[in-house]
Amino acid sequence: MPTWTPAPAPTDHWRAEYYANDRLEGNPSVVEREDSVARTWGYGGPSGVPSDHFSARWTRRVYFEDGKYDFRLEADDGVRLWVGGMLVIDRWSGGHRVDMVSQKHIPQGEHVVVVEYFELEGYAKIELGWHKVYIPPTPAPEPVITDWRGEYYNNVALEGPPALITNETQIQFEWGEGSPHPAIQRDGFSARFTRRLQFARGDYRLTAVADDGVRVWIDGRVVIDAWQPGIRRAFTHVVTLDGAHDLRVDYFEQGGAAALGLGWELISPPVPTATATVAPPTSTPTQTPVPPTPTPSPTPTQVPANIWIGEYYSNTDLIGTPLVTREEQAVAFEWGEGSPHPSLPNDRFSARFSQRVTLSPGIYRLGLVMDDGARLYVDGQLVIDEWRATVRRHVVADMPLGGEHVIRIEYFENGGAAALYYGLEFLRPTDGTPAPTTPVPTATPTPAAEWMAEYYDNTDLRGEPEFTRREEELSFDWREEEPDRRLGRDEFSARYTRTMEFPRGTYRLHLVVDDGARVYVDGTLVIDQWRSGIRRHVVHDLVLEGTHTIVVEYYENKGGAALFFAWEAVGGAALGEGEASENLLTTLDAARAVRGIRPPNRRNR
Numbered sequence: 001m002p003t004w005t006p007a008p009a010p011t012d013h014w015r016a017e018y019y020a021n022d023r024l025e026g027n028p029s030v031v032e033r034e035d036s037v038a039r040t041w042g043y044g045g046p047s048g049v050p051s052d053h054f055s056a057r058w059t060r061r062v063y064f065e066d067g068k069y070d071f072r073l074e075a076d077d078g079v080r081l082w083v084g085g086m087l088v089i090d091r092w093s094g095g096h097r098v099d100m101v102s103q104k105h106i107p108q109g110e111h112v113v114v115v116e117y118f119e120l121e122g123y124a125k126i127e128l129g130w131h132k133v134y135i136p137p138t139p140a141p142e143p144v145i146t147d148w149r150g151e152y153y154n155n156v157a158l159e160g161p162p163a164l165i166t167n168e169t170q171i172q173f174e175w176g177e178g179s180p181h182p183a184i185q186r187d188g189f190s191a192r193f194t195r196r197l198q199f200a201r202g203d204y205r206l207t208a209v210a211d212d213g214v215r216v217w218i219d220g221r222v223v224i225d226a227w228q229p230g231i232r233r234a235f236t237h238v239v240t241l242d243g244a245h246d247l248r249v250d251y252f253e254q255g256g257a258a259a260l261g262l263g264w265e266l267i268s269p270p271v272p273t274a275t276a277t278v279a280p281p282t283s284t285p286t287q288t289p290v291p292p293t294p295t296p297s298p299t300p301t302q303v304p305a306n307i308w309i310g311e312y313y314s315n316t317d318l319i320g321t322p323l324v325t326r327e328e329q330a331v332a333f334e335w336g337e338g339s340p341h342p343s344l345p346n347d348r349f350s351a352r353f354s355q356r357v358t359l360s361p362g363i364y365r366l367g368l369v370m371d372d373g374a375r376l377y378v379d380g381q382l383v384i385d386e387w388r389a390t391v392r393r394h395v396v397a398d399m400p401l402g403g404e405h406v407i408r409i410e411y412f413e414n415g416g417a418a419a420l421y422y423g424l425e426f427l428r429p430t431d432g433t434p435a436p437t438t439p440v441p442t443a444t445p446t447p448a449a450e451w452m453a454e455y456y457d458n459t460d461l462r463g464e465p466e467f468t469r470r471e472e473e474l475s476f477d478w479r480e481e482e483p484d485r486r487l488g489r490d491e492f493s494a495r496y497t498r499t500m501e502f503p504r505g506t507y508r509l510h511l512v513v514d515d516g517a518r519v520y521v522d523g524t525l526v527i528d529q530w531r532s533g534i535r536r537h538v539v540h541d542l543v544l545e546g547t548h549t550i551v552v553e554y555y556e557n558k559g560g561a562a563l564f565f566a567w568e569a570v571g572g573a574a575l576g577e578g579e580a581s582e583n584l585l586t587t588l589d590a591a592r593a594v595r596g597i598r599p600p601n602r603r604n605r
Contacts (some may be wrong), residue, residue, distance in 0.1 A: 009059045010059075014058045019049065020049045024055045024057060024116060028057075029049050034058070037115050038126070041119075055118040056126075057114065057115070057116050059113070062110065064107075067106065067134075068103055068104070070102075070130060071101070071128075072130065073091075075125065075127075076097035076098070077118060079091055079115065081128070083104065083113050084106070096123075147168055147170075148194070149193065150165065150191060151165055151191065151194075152180055154184060156253070158190045168193060173260045177256070188253070194246070194247070194248045198243065198244050203238060203267050204239055206264045207309060210232070210259065211259045212230055213230075218241075229255075233325070236309070307355065309353070311324075312344055314343075316412040316413070317412070328353065330422075332421050333420045333421070335417075338418075347415045347416070347418075350411060351411045353408070353409040353410075353422075354406065354407070356405070356406050358404050358405075363428050363429075365396050365397070365398050366397050367395065367397075368386065369393070369419065369540070371417055371419045372388070373388050374386050375387050375409075377408040380406075383397045392570075393541075400430055423528075425525060447501045451471040451498045453471045455469075456495075460555065461495055474496055475564050477564075478561040483561075490557065490561075493556070494553070494554045497549065497550070497551050498550055502579070503577050505570075505571055508540070509541075509542070509567050510565065510587050510588070511565055512535065512562065512563070512591050513564075515532040516554070516555045520551040521544075521550055523549075530555075535562055535593075535594050567580065568581070568584050
């Protein structure tokens, strides 16, 4: 005889199996999806089985947090309950309605819950429920507070006495999906941090990063107010401080990831002023001054590491409080005639970008491409100053760097097109290695009409190429297909090399890519998009004259695949000659598709 084989236990409902006997024998007569184990049939029974002498089994996989649970079963007649294979309640006998409770420790994880039931005669009912038993934690002794006093609450409103008090050396927390402490729940908690600090006189920029809500107070006044749930974001406020001040940070976590950070930096120290010398009066007795109460000094500047904090202003002078503050992965913006954010105007806005980086010792080249004005600071030192409204231009500066540095870029847009790009390139080490005095002669490369292409069956151009061939232009939209049957649809790479002659002028390189690519001109990296991501359009302007070798490297990770590379003259003598690659229109069409703009008819362009 065939036997009944149950399906795996579901997670979003109960699988109910009803039998036309009171012994759970044979195959079930009826199988149902039910939201709960709570049925009152009275003197009747489930549809499809007799009103008396029937049985049933409910099965479901349930996630439990670690802890003790009270399980309750109300049944008439017999019932038993298993959780994760452990028999929790066993009353497999007939009788009137009875309410049974059992307390068991359940380890964290998913467990299969099984309820078995049988009805003999008369009244029929079953109801299952459970709840976690919370044992109030023993309050820990309050720690000695020397830095920030942290008070944590198991609610989002900072209500009642704190469940935990700590001493925190700084406010830099990455809790993720976890909890600050075993005494604090993972979601739905709040915290308050207080401290008195001594500041030198000057203007300070406060930066708070939070997921979810945060408020920052100075001397009882709110200076940053973002008391609402949301993904991780940054908020800034500029304030003048002098002497001792009381700081307070309130935070709440609603659900999901949790993070909180607070830092500040001195942006404009006070200008010293002359003080008139006044002779002390001779009639007043001299009193021994009372030493002031020592207060801790503020922590060092906390500019984010390896992430840019962008502050956007609705004026061209970075005045006041920024309208928009957010994290940026890179300073590589092509706003065109538009705006960085709906809250900002298309023209006459400004922005500041700050990042903390750690570099190996060496000589570095820092570069800016801007339209209109920009300036670049390294550790407060002005390195590039192009604070003027004019057309797009490319400016570089070489300097020795090593260790930790704070990079700051300031930008303003006056009118017309708007763009800003920043790049950092390692040139050579500073370990005393002497540069060669006699240049090594190299053969002048010969201009070619086609690209030399090398294709690899891995994503990092490793080993020997799978095959090589010549390509007339770099205009590939492979989508979900492979470039050649000798490669797979995913996880391949390619290198394209070509030497060309350029009339003297300023050229704009266009790259449309999905996933990663980088462009070298005579061995210098000018476009670096070596990362997986959706299709995007990147441009770079540079001055060219004579013979140059261009190398485009590409890799495809997963999903769609595309690569377009083209150039056009935008200034100088080449502009009059109309110099451009033959696939410029195709590449511009692909770029417009990235932005969701339907390209016009080419004959009308």
